[in-house]
Amino acid sequence: MVNEASPSEDNAETPPDGAAKVIAYVRRRLLAGELKLGDKLPAERELCGLLGISRPSLREGLRALSVLGLLDVQQGRGAFIGRADISVIGDALVFTLAQESNAVEDVLQARIAIEAQAIRIACRVATDQHLAAINEKLEHFVDSLNDPERGGAADHAFHLALVEASQSSTLITMYRAIEPLLLRSHVERRRLAAPDPDVTSYLVQAHKDVFVALVNGDPEEADRRIREHFEISARLRRSRFLKSI
Amino acid sequence: MVNEASPSEDNAETPPDGAAKVIAYVRRRLLAGELKLGDKLPAERELCGLLGISRPSLREGLRALSVLGLLDVQQGRGAFIGRADISVIGDALVFTLAQESNAVEDVLQARIAIEAQAIRIACRVATDQHLAAINEKLEHFVDSLNDPERGGAADHAFHLALVEASQSSTLITMYRAIEPLLLRSHVERRRLAAPDPDVTSYLVQAHKDVFVALVNGDPEEADRRIREHFEISARLRRSRFLKSI
DNA sequence: TTTTTACCAGCGGTCTGACCAGTTGCAGGC
DNA sequence: GCCTGCAACTGGTCAGACCGCTGGTAAAAA
Numbered sequence: 001m002v003n004e005a006s007p008s009e010d011n012a013e014t015p016p017d018g019a020a021k022v023i024a025y026v027r028r029r030l031l032a033g034e035l036k037l038g039d040k041l042p043a044e045r046e047l048c049g050l051l052g053i054s055r056p057s058l059r060e061g062l063r064a065l066s067v068l069g070l071l072d073v074q075q076g077r078g079a080f081i082g083r084a085d086i087s088v089i090g091d092a093l094v095f096t097l098a099q100e101s102n103a104v105e106d107v108l109q110a111r112i113a114i115e116a117q118a119i120r121i122a123c124r125v126a127t128d129q130h131l132a133a134i135n136e137k138l139e140h141f142v143d144s145l146n147d148p149e150r151g152g153a154a155d156h157a158f159h160l161a162l163v164e165a166s167q168s169s170t171l172i173t174m175y176r177a178i179e180p181l182l183l184r185s186h187v188e189r190r191r192l193a194a195p196d197p198d199v200t201s202y203l204v205q206a207h208k209d210v211f212v213a214l215v216n217g218d219p220e221e222a223d224r225r226i227r228e229h230f231e232i233s234a235r236l237r238r239s240r241f242l243k244s245i
Numbered sequence: 246m247v248n249e250a251s252p253s254e255d256n257a258e259t260p261p262d263g264a265a266k267v268i269a270y271v272r273r274r275l276l277a278g279e280l281k282l283g284d285k286l287p288a289e290r291e292l293c294g295l296l297g298i299s300r301p302s303l304r305e306g307l308r309a310l311s312v313l314g315l316l317d318v319q320q321g322r323g324a325f326i327g328r329a330d331i332s333v334i335g336d337a338l339v340f341t342l343a344q345e346s347n348a349v350e351d352v353l354q355a356r357i358a359i360e361a362q363a364i365r366i367a368c369r370v371a372t373d374q375h376l377a378a379i380n381e382k383l384e385h386f387v388d389s390l391n392d393p394e395r396g397g398a399a400d401h402a403f404h405l406a407l408v409e410a411s412q413s414s415t416l417i418t419m420y421r422a423i424e425p426l427l428l429r430s431h432v433e434r435r436r437l438a439a440p441d442p443d444v445t446s447y448l449v450q451a452h453k454d455v456f457v458a459l460v461n462g463d464p465e466e467a468d469r470r471i472r473e474h475f476e477i478s479a480r481l482r483r484s485r486f487l488k489s490i
Numbered sequence: 491t492t493t494t495t496a497c498c499a500g501c502g503g504t505c506t507g508a509c510c511a512g513t514t515g516c517a518g519g520c
Numbered sequence: 521g522c523c524t525g526c527a528a529c530t531g532g533t534c535a536g537a538c539c540g541c542t543g544g545t546a547a548a549a550a
Contacts, residue, residue, distance in 0.1 A: 017503070019308055023336065030343045031425050037344065043530065054505045056301035059532085063264055063305040064312040070340050075531045076512035084340040089333065092313040095275070096282070096327045103331060103414075109362060110415040117358030169345045170355040170426075174419055177334050177341075262532070288501065299534045304503085320502045321541035 018053040022061025025051060026070070030081075041071070041079040086173060090180040098184050107178050108185070112230050114175050115162060119210070119226050120219040122165035130165035131215060137161045138211055145200055152187030158207060162214070162226075189237065199236060206232050263298040267306025270296060271315070275326070282327035286316070289324075312336070331414045338422035349430045352423055357475050359420050360408060364455070364471050365464040367410035375410035376460060382406045383456055390445050401427075403452060407459070407471075444481060451477050 015021045029035045041047060041062075048058040062079055065071040069085035097103045122130065137158040144150035159182075163175045193199075206229040213222035260266045270292075274280040286292060286307075293303040307324055310316040314333035318324045342352075367375065382403040389395040401424075408420045451474040458467035 019503095027336065027339060027343075027425075030340065031429050045530085056304070056533095057504060059301070060305050060308040060503095062531095063309050065340075067309040067312060068337050068340060073531075074513090076514080076529080078530065084337060084344055086334075086337055086341045089313055089337040092315050093331070093334070096314050096333075097331065099282070106413050106415045107331060109366060109411075109413050110359075110419060113358045113362030113416060114355075116362070117354060121354060166354075168351050168354050170342060170347050170351045170423065171358065173341050173345065174338070174355060174422075177338055178415070264532095290501090299532095301504095302533060305532095307502095318502075319542085321500080321543080323501065 018051075018057030019061035019064060021051050021053055022047075022058055023064060026065055035081050037081055037083060039081045041081070043078060086177045087180070090177050093178070094180045094184050097181060098188075104181065104185055107181050108230075108234075110174070110178060111159075111182060112227065114171050115159060115226050115230075116223050118163040118166035118168065118171050118175075119214060119222040121168055121171075122162060122214055123217045123219045123222050125167050126165040126214065130161070130167075134158065134161045134165060134211060134214070138207055141207060142204055145204070148187055148190035152183065152190050156183045156186045162210070165214070193236070202232060203236075263296075263302030264306035264309060266296050266298055267292070267303055268309060271306075271310055271326075275315075280326050284326045286324040286326070332418045335418050335422050338419065339425060342422060342426055347426060349427075352426045352430075353475070353479075355423055356420070356427065357472065359416050359423075360404060360471050360475075361468045363408040363411035363413065363416045363420070364459060364467040366413055366416075367407060367459055368462045368464045368467050370412050371410040371459065375406070375412075379403065379406045379410060379456060379459070383452055386452060387449055390449070407455070410459070447477060448481075 015024045026035065026041075035041075042050065044055055044058055044062070048055045051058065062071060062073060066073050066079075068088060069082050071079050072082040073079045097107070137154065141151070141154040141158050144154045156179075160175065160179070163172055166172070206225075210222065210225045210229055213225045216222075260269045271280065271286070280286075287295065289300055289303055289307070293300045296303065307316060307318060311318050311324075312333075314327075314330075316324050316326065382399065386396065386399040386403050389399045405420065405424075408417055411417070451470075455467065455470045455474055458470045461467075
C-alpha cells in the first residue's frame with residue numbers, strides 16, 4: 001500500500017482501538033482514491049488478518065461506517081462503499097447539542113464563516129436561477145413571520161439558498177453537517193420570542209439588504225451585510241434575557 | 246433522531262439484527278424520556294442479557310451509537326448518553342468531503358471561510374499562550390523556507406495555530422476535516438517549491454502582517470490580512486504555470 | 491487521626507473457535 | 521438449454537476466556 005501523503009494526524013496517531021483501526025484504514029484508502037463508490041472491501045476474515053485485529057472488533061468498525069452510510073454491508077455478499085450521509089450525524093447533533101447553548105453559539109460561528117464566504121463567491125457565480133430561488137425564499141420568509149415553525153423553516157431555507165448559490169460543494173457539505181442544529185435554532189428562537197413589529201421589520205430589512213448586495217454582485221458589501229444581519233440576530237437573542245429580568 | 250430503520254418501521258418490525266436491537270432499545274428509551282443526557286446505560290454484560298443478544302453484537306450497536314455521538318463509552322466506567330461535542334462530526338465530514346469531487350480551489354474556499362472567521366474570533370479570545378504558539382510557528386515557517394516539505398508543514402502549523410486560537414470547536418473540527426483533502430493535493434508543498442527570494446519575502450511579510458493584526462486585536466484588519474495572504478498565495482500558485490511554459 | 495498504598499470487583503476491550511444463515515458459482519441430470 | 525443440488529465463500533452470532541482501566545474500600549504508614 002502506497003502512502004505518499006505527508007503526515008497527517010491520521011497517520012501520526014495509532015488508533016485508540018481495534019474498531020478505530022478499520023475506520024482509519026477505510027478513511028486512508030478513500031482519501032487516496034483507492035476506494036470509490038460501489039467498491040467492495042476485502043472479506044471480513046481477510047481484512048481482520050490484514051489489520052491484525054479480531055473479527056468482532058473489525059465488525060464494530062464496519063458497523064460504525066455502516067451507520068454513517070459509508071458502507072453497505074450485505075450478508076453473503078460483502079461490504080460495499082456507499083455514499084456517506086452527513087445528515088445522519090447532523091440529526092444526532094440535534095439531540096446531543098441542542099440544549100447546550102455554548103455549543104450552539106459555537107456552531108453559529110461556523111455558520112457565519114460559511115455564509116460569509118459563500119455569499120462572496122455567490123456574488124461571482126450565482127445564476128439567475130439561484131437568485132430567483134433566493135428571492136422566492138425571501139418572500140416565504142416575509143409571509144411566515146408570525147408562525148415560529150414555518151418562519152424558522154423559511155428563514156433557514158433563505159440562508160441555505162444563499163450557500164447553495166456559491167456552488168461550492170465543500171461549503172454546502174459543511175453547512176449541511178450543521179443544518180439540523182441551525183434549523184432547530186431558528187425555530188426555537190421564534191418560539192421563545194414574542195413577535196415584535198419593530199424587531200420584525202428590522203429582520204426583514206436585514207434580509208433584503210443581504211439579497212440586494214448579492215444581486216449587485218459586490219462581495220465585500222454582501223459579506224458586510226450578512227455579518228450585520230447575524231450581529232442584529234445575536235443582539236436580539238441576547239436582549240431576550242433583559243426582558244425577562 | 247437517527248436509526249437504520251425509519252421511525253415508523255422501528256416500532257412495527259423486529260430489528261434486522263442484534264446491533265439494531267440495541268439501537269432500537271436506546272432510541273425507544275430516549276424518545277420516552279427514560280434516558281437523558283449524561284445517564285448511564287446498564288453494563289454490557291447486563292444489557293446483552295436483557296436484549297437476548299451476545300456481547301459482541303451488543304458492542305456493534307453501541308459502537309454505532311458512539312460514532313454518532315449519542316453515546317460516550319468509557320473503559321472501566323460505562324456507556325453514557327450524549328456528552329459528545331461537535332468534534333464527533335469530524336470523521337463523517339472527512340468521509341463525505343472525500344467522496345465529493347472537490348476541486349482544490351473549492352476546498353481552499355472553505356479554508357478561507359474558516360480561517361477568516363477564526364481569526365476574527367481569535368482577536369477577541371486568544372490567550373498569551375495561543376499568541377506565543379503562533380509566533381513560534383511563524384519562526385519555524387521562516388526557518389524552513391528552503392525546504393518545501395518542512396516549509397509546507399510549518400506553514401500549515403501556523404495556520405492551524407491561528408484556527409486553534411479561536412477556541413471554537415466547530416471551526417477547529419471543520420478545519421481538521423479539510424486538512425486531509427488539502428494534504429492529498431500537496432497544495433502547500435507545491436506552492437513553496439522552487440523558492441524565489443522576492444516571492445519568499447512577500448510570503449513572509451504576509452504571514453507577519455496576519456500575526457500583527459491578530460496581536461493588535463483588530464478583527465476586520467485581521468480578516469483583511471488573512472484574505473490578502475490567500476490572494477497572494479493563489480497568485481503564486483497560478484504564476485507557476487507561466488514559468489513552466 | 492489522617493494520608494497513602496494496595497487490592498479487588500466491576501467496568502469496557504479483545505480474542506478464539508465454533509456454528510448459523512445467505513449468496514454465488516459450478517457440475518450434473520433431465 | 522434449463523433446473524437443481526452442493527460446496528465454497530460471505531456475513532451474523534455465540535460462549536467463554538483473558539486483558540486493561542476505574543473507582544471504592546480496607547489496611548498500612550505517618
